[in-house]
Amino acid sequence: MKKYIVLTVLFALPICAYLFFASGVNNFVTLPTVTPNVPELVNFKTAEGESIKLQEKITILGFPGYELLREKGNAFNLDQKIYNKNKDFSDFQVVMIVPTGTEKEANQITAELGAVSDLSHWHYVFASPEEIKTYYSKLNLVGGLNGNLATSNVFIIDKDRNLRGRKGKNKKGEEEYKEGYNTISAADLHNEMADDVKIILAEYRLALKRNNKRKI
Numbered sequence: 001m002k003k004y005i006v007l008t009v010l011f012a013l014p015i016c017a018y019l020f021f022a023s024g025v026n027n028f029v030t031l032p033t034v035t036p037n038v039p040e041l042v043n044f045k046t047a048e049g050e051s052i053k054l055q056e057k058i059t060i061l062g063f064p065g066y067e068l069l070r071e072k073g074n075a076f077n078l079d080q081k082i083y084n085k086n087k088d089f090s091d092f093q094v095v096m097i098v099p100t101g102t103e104k105e106a107n108q109i110t111a112e113l114g115a116v117s118d119l120s121h122w123h124y125v126f127a128s129p130e131e132i133k134t135y136y137s138k139l140n141l142v143g144g145l146n147g148n149l150a151t152s153n154v155f156i157i158d159k160d161r162n163l164r165g166r167k168g169k170n171k172k173g174e175e176e177y178k179e180g181y182n183t184i185s186a187a188d189l190h191n192e193m194a195d196d197v198k199i200i201l202a203e204y205r206l207a208l209k210r211n212n213k214r215k216i
Contacts, residue, residue, distance in 0.1 A: 065150025
């Protein structure tokens with residue numbers, strides 16, 4: 001009898017976990033793809049000259065532009081509402097694409113954030129203004145960058161380099177479109193983005209469990 005109870009729990013637990021993760025504000029069964037095949041970060045390097053890849057990572061992608069220090073409150077919002085709660089997931093990362101020449105400002109923000117968070121999976125990568133504009137244009141988004149090559153929005157990129165958000169009809173039959181999440185708004189991050197990140201993480205947790213079962 002105990003054997004059957006254990007088997008029932010093992011079978012039901014992943015389903016319950018998925019329902020828990022998927023039961024927030026998001027009214028989509030899964031998180032739709034807004035832009036497929038986002039380009040890899042070719043030739044974009046950290047201040048230390050390291051390459052950061054999107055493939056096989058769940059990435060929060062941002063474009064803080066030239067005025068990093070002026071807009072550092074956005075970084076703190078993102079850190080507290082999203083990054084800090086998910087940084088222990090090994091395949092999760094935050095990548096900020098910033099103009100070459102802002103290394104000092106990026107290092108200052110990293111130092112300030114690092115005083116309250118482990119930033120092992122938070123990266124700044126540098127590129128020329130033209131490279132940033134070209135890369136952003138390939139995301140095929142409605143919103144654009146401002147004159148400082150910045151947007152307050154950040155974007156969810158899955159492990160297959162698809163930009164995910166809310167697009168089409170939700171479970172209520174309502175049309176909905178959301179390509180990014182406003183880092184100025186703590187409510188937007190805490191409610192909608194936190195919920196959508198849970199959906200993505202739940203997808204991969206379930207996929208990992210299925211793969212592990214096939215190997216047994």
